[in-house]
Amino acid sequence: MQQIQAAVVGTGFMGSVHARAVTAAAGRVRLVAGRTPEGARDLADAVPGAVPATFEEVLASDVDVVHLCTPNHLHHDMARQALEAGKHVVCEKPLAVSVKEAEDLADFAARTGRVATVPFVYRFYASVRLARSLIGAEARGPWLLHGSYLQDWLADADADNWRVDADRGGDSRTFGDIGIHWCDLMEFVTGQRITAVQATLGRAHPVRAGREVSTEDGGVISFRTDTGGLGSLVISQASAGRKNRLWFSFDGPEASYVFDQENPERLWVGGRDADRVLTRDPAHAGGRPDALPPGHPQGYRECFADFVSDTYAAARGESVDGLPTFDAGLRAARLTRAVLDSAAADSTWTEVPA
Numbered sequence: 001m002q003q004i005q006a007a008v009v010g011t012g013f014m015g016s017v018h019a020r021a022v023t024a025a026a027g028r029v030r031l032v033a034g035r036t037p038e039g040a041r042d043l044a045d046a047v048p049g050a051v052p053a054t055f056e057e058v059l060a061s062d063v064d065v066v067h068l069c070t071p072n073h074l075h076h077d078m079a080r081q082a083l084e085a086g087k088h089v090v091c092e093k094p095l096a097v098s099v100k101e102a103e104d105l106a107d108f109a110a111r112t113g114r115v116a117t118v119p120f121v122y123r124f125y126a127s128v129r130l131a132r133s134l135i136g137a138e139a140r141g142p143w144l145l146h147g148s149y150l151q152d153w154l155a156d157a158d159a160d161n162w163r164v165d166a167d168r169g170g171d172s173r174t175f176g177d178i179g180i181h182w183c184d185l186m187e188f189v190t191g192q193r194i195t196a197v198q199a200t201l202g203r204a205h206p207v208r209a210g211r212e213v214s215t216e217d218g219g220v221i222s223f224r225t226d227t228g229g230l231g232s233l234v235i236s237q238a239s240a241g242r243k244n245r246l247w248f249s250f251d252g253p254e255a256s257y258v259f260d261q262e263n264p265e266r267l268w269v270g271g272r273d274a275d276r277v278l279t280r281d282p283a284h285a286g287g288r289p290d291a292l293p294p295g296h297p298q299g300y301r302e303c304f305a306d307f308v309s310d311t312y313a314a315a316r317g318e319s320v321d322g323l324p325t326f327d328a329g330l331r332a333a334r335l336t337r338a339v340l341d342s343a344a345a346d347s348t349w350t351e352v353p354a
Helices: 013-024 037-046 055-060 072-084 099-112 126-136 174-190 300-315 326-344
Strands: 005-009 028-033 051-053 065-068 088-091 144-150 194-202 218-225 230-236 245-251 256-260 266-270 276-279
Touching (some): 005 013, 005 055, 013 028, 013 037, 028 037, 028 055, 055 072, 072 088, 072 099, 088 300, 099 326, 126 256, 126 266, 144 174, 174 218, 174 245, 174 326
Parallel strands (some): 005 028, 028 051
Antiparallel strands (some): 144 245, 194 218, 218 230, 256 266, 266 276
């Protein structure tokens, strides 16, 4: 089997996550590029066989895949250049800071024929795949779709990050960063598409680290789907004690399904006569092949490695189910725009382009 040769561009937390996932997916990180030579050298030193490089050297190299882990405002130009150079691309989400840029990237990736993916990695939890399989087998799926994605890493008024800056992170922070994960998961699991949203956004701290903030700390979003489903989503990056709580409940007349990312080994399935808790087990039908035996918890890192492994399989020409491509990134950009437009218009119902 061909070993995929990769370059990682961006040396922050996500750069290290991608580098580890490349190795776990049996690929090889050849080059590491960063904002500074020192940053590139530090991450390269932590990855066996990797050497520091500039982005221009990455483009001129013969690596197969470029992983972009840079601030959001750089994604469009860097991803386009990598595709033009003939590389497959993995681009951190959000894919772009505007719908126009996301449309350009999705269209260009399709025309180049390169594999281009966005790490919506929560799709790769076995419990999520099992829920998707069970819902797909029902005569009538869920009609009430609700949940939350809550974090606390920006709960402190003194906490700051480049994502807070709209010029670098985009006009939406919390929805654009984590809300799109929840929406991608809902649409992936249920097969339904959000057609309209009603959003209210707010800030826990209007002033952060001594400067005024324009991006949201959280919000409440109601939505409708193409099958008549109704939904609600609560998001926050300033909820004390919530480290990374992505939770959903997809409720229907035949069964309801509950998943909690902080306790991902179990899928709760509610029935009219009895409830079940299904523990992750590769013997369950309907999921992605799972190498971990029961009782060995699957976590975020394993899901990320599975995502990279499927991306690399697609790059080798194999057929892969459920791979989040740049089309998923474009979908997220359209949802983000609709949420921002609704919030700006006093929570008016706003349609999402198909």
